[in-house]
Each structure stands twice: as C-alpha cells, then as structure tokens.
Amino acid sequence: MRPAASVLLLTTATGFGFGLLAWLGAYSVLGLLPGHARVLIAAGVATSLLFASFGLGASMFHLERKERAWRAFSQWRSSWLSREGVAAVLTYPVAIAFAAVFWRDGPVIWTRLLGATALVASLGTVYCTAMIYASLKPIRQWHNRHTAADYLLYAVFSGAVLFATLRTLDLGAPGATASAAAAAAAGIALIAKRAYWRHIDAQTPLATLAAAIGLPKGIEARPLDAPHFTENYILRQMGFAIARRHAVKLRRIVLIIGFALPLALSILAGLTLAPMATTTLAVACTGVGLLLERWLFFAEATHVSAVYYGRRI
Amino acid sequence: MTMLPERAPGAKRLGLVIDLDTCVGCHACAVNCKEWNTGGEAGILPDYDKYGPEPDGVWFNRIHSYETDGQGCSRTVNVPRSCLHCEDALCVTVCPTGASYKRVQDGIVLVDTDKCIGCQLCSWACPYGARELDEEAGVMRKCTLCVDRIYDEHLPPAEREPACVTTCPSRARHFGDLADPDSKVSQLVKERGGVDLLAGLGYRPTNKYLPPRRATIPTAPAKPPAPGGKGIGAALLGLLDKALSR
16 A cells, blocks of 8 residues: 555654543543643643644645545544544543643542543544554455554554653653653554564465456466556555565664664663653654554555456555 | 445345456447546546556546466456445445445445545545546546436437446446346346355445356367278378378
8 A cells, every 4th residue: 555644644643642642641540640740731732732733634635625624524423534533623622621620620530530531532533543444354454453453552652752751841750650651662562563564474365366356266367468558546556565675674673763762762761861862762763663664554555456457465 | 424325125236247258358348438437427537648658547447358277278358347336335434524425226336526535545445446536636436337327318228328338349248237136137147157256355246247158169079080092092192191291
C-alpha cells in the first residue's frame, strides 16, 4: 500500500496526543496527581489536543474534497473512519472539561470521573483509527489481531514519553513512576512490533491468481497481457512494493530509534541523568521511529487486488 | 446510508455472468463501457496524459489475459474485471459519508459523487480493484451496471442492458437477475458451474464467472496409413516416396 504522508502524520500525531491524554486521565483516576498539578494537567491537555489537531489537520490532506469533510461524521453506524471522526471530536470537550475542572477544584471525584472519561475517549479514538486498517479484509498485514492492539500500544508508549517530558518541565525530573512507565511501554511496544513482523512474515498470500480468476483446482495461471501498459490508480495505490532488503534494514532502524533508544533514555531520565535532555531526546526518537514504523506498516502491506496484475501479495 | 440494505423478499439482484470460455479478450466491452459512461450522469470518465508517454485514466472494466496450465494443454484465459456488486460489499460499509451505497431494489452498488469526499477507503476495501479515483473531480468512480441504460424506457427493450453486454462480439457477457433461479443468467450459472471470484474472502459477489471448459474436441482415433500394395509398381512408388521425402 502506498504510504501517504497525510495518513502517517495523522496516525502518529494523534497517537502522541491521545496517548498523552490517556496518561493524564490515568494519573488522575489513580489519584497520583496532587492539587498543584493543575498546571501540568492544563499544559498536558493543551499539548495533547495540539498533537491531535495537527494529526487530524494532516488527515484533511488525504481527502480529495476537503470542503465535504463534515459528511464523514454521518456513517458511524458502519464506518470506522466515521467513528474515528466522531470519537475525536467528542474527546475535545471531555479533555477541556477535565483540565478546567481540575484547574478549579483539583483532584476531586469529578476530576477523577472526567479523567476516566478522557482516558476512555482518547484510547477509544485510537482504537477507531486502528480498526479502519484492521477491518480491511483485502490486506492481510492489517486485517489481523495485531493491528488494533499495536496502535493502542504505540499511542500509550508515545504518550508516556511525552508525559515524562512534561513532568520534567513541571518538576525538573519525570519521577520514578512516569519514567518506569515510559520505559516499560517502550519495551512492550518493541516486543509487540517484533511479534507483528514475525506474524506477517509467516502469513501466506490471501489468494492465488488461479483462485482470483475463479479457475478450478489444479489449474495454474500466470499473467500474459495486462489491461494497460502504464501504472493506473489501482497499481499506484495497491501495487506499492518495497524491496525486501530495504525492509529488513528499515525494521532494524525502527527497533533502535523508535523503541530501544526511548527505552534507554527513559531509564536514564528516571535515574535523573540530565532528565530534560534525555526525555526530550526520547520524544524526538519516538517521533522519528514511529513515523518510520508507520511508513513500513503501509509499505509492507499488500493488497489482494494486485494479484490480478501478477504482483506479490 | 452506508449500512447494507436488508434484502426485501423478491428483490432483484442484477448482475453479470461472464463466460471465461468464450471471452476472446478483445477489450470491446471495456471500450464501450468507457464510451457510454464518459457521457453519463456523473460526468466524464477522465483520461490523464492522453497523448503523452504515460496515458492513464479511469475505466470501470479492465481486461486481463492469462496463460493457464493443467487442462491437458496451455491456453489463454481472458478475464474482464469490474465491480461485482457484492452482497457483503465492504466498500459500502467503510464509507464515512454515505456516498457509497447499495440499492435495495436491485443490489446495484453506486457512488453518489455529490457526497464523496475522496478519502479512497472504499478502494482499499475492494479486493477486486474495481474502484478508481477520478483524479480530476476528486471523487471515487465505479461500474454502475449502466443503471442509466437498463431502466431507460426510451431505449428499445433489447438495448436495456449494460453497454459491455450489448457490445460483446462473442456473447461472453450476460446480464440478468441472479436472485431469480429461473432467469437465463441463473440457469447459465447452474449449468456451467459459475463461480465467485476470491470466494474465500466472503464478499458474496453477485457477478459470476463461468470457468473455461476442458479444451478437447472428441475426434475419431487416427487410422494407420493404408498399406502401399504389392508388386513392382508399389515398390517403385515406395522408392520415389523415399527419394522425395529426403
């Protein structure tokens, strides 16, 4: 599948934003935030909504007819893309109310409830995003049990490193809990990514060419003449293929920059070793690594319709 | 509304039956499809770089040619590929705007190009690659089963069928109601063992393909050559035959 910049930015940035909001919500629910944390909450919610807005804004560039985007809120009964839009828009007022009530009242029952709602709403939005991909049956690398879990994990992970940075800005150090959480999330995300790659490498193509053209068993087919001599829309979108050797290299880069470095940096920050520098660097590494990871998620995905052109699926 | 409609009892399921045995791969159906639909209600079907080195454009129907083995000999099988108007059309349910829909009365899957935002998710959801983006209008386009022909009462009844069907010179394309077990198309599917493409994915396409039949024509066994006869004449003729065969 062709990796479109708009979609890579959308999924990565909303992952950061809603992941951060989820951590703010979780901390509030667990009562880990003292009364003076209202600045942290306000700044955190603002940051998370900024990231989310950047991602949602980027996604607009994927639409050919942006002026009609409002129509996308209508089909939430069947479409995960529509649900994503509705969930994202519903998350905003919840997040703002959470920050506002915490600013006024501090950690009371209402802020805990609002924090819980923000946690559910933000992760719910990420889940909807993931299900857009996970529900597409023609793409075996997406239509599996890894996709939704992985998107949630990467959101929680990127939110955790962002949260650690905010804590450092607020208190001078991320604190043991936040840095441990970031390191643990990085480790789990790394294991999940490796498991995902193992899974898609072991998959077999969804169909043979013979099955795709309805031939009886025992008959083999190979392409003789294509319908057209130049690349068309289908081949540009669905026929995108990345060379295996590049994929292997890029996977290694993702594992190091996207997961291993943030893990190490989060541990260093937890040990109060230049926490400002280490947490900021962890965010930068996570951003670059996850963008590359998302690029691979698309570039390595194959669409069954390419089989009609005799391409690898 | 992108929810798939409940099928009303007795509702039609219009579709095509394509005979892979008799399709000669002439692309006439694709050309007539383009011709008819470029003048259709949804506007022209665009072509890009028309006279340049990389011509490209939107077509609702694409004709592939394949070589097959396993029927005793190698042969060419031509496969026209277009929208199959699936019963479980994922392209419809993923649409966030309601632009993509399946008609309740006849099962035709259509795009309302006035509502489409060009997010292209439907094209990802279709395993048959039947949806193509109109890069000029920024909306998704697809086969309409010539909905603007088949119900047009200004046309003589014999012409009220999709453009691809009317034009096929080898009559490899058939149009009809696949919900009616007595229709010509349903009978054809029954007789010839019509199949779904990519049946394993579970889209339950309406269009059916008739697999190529075994390409053998029964003939009488070859007879051994008649004996040349006896005598000096036959021997001379044998010699002459040998000399000429050299």
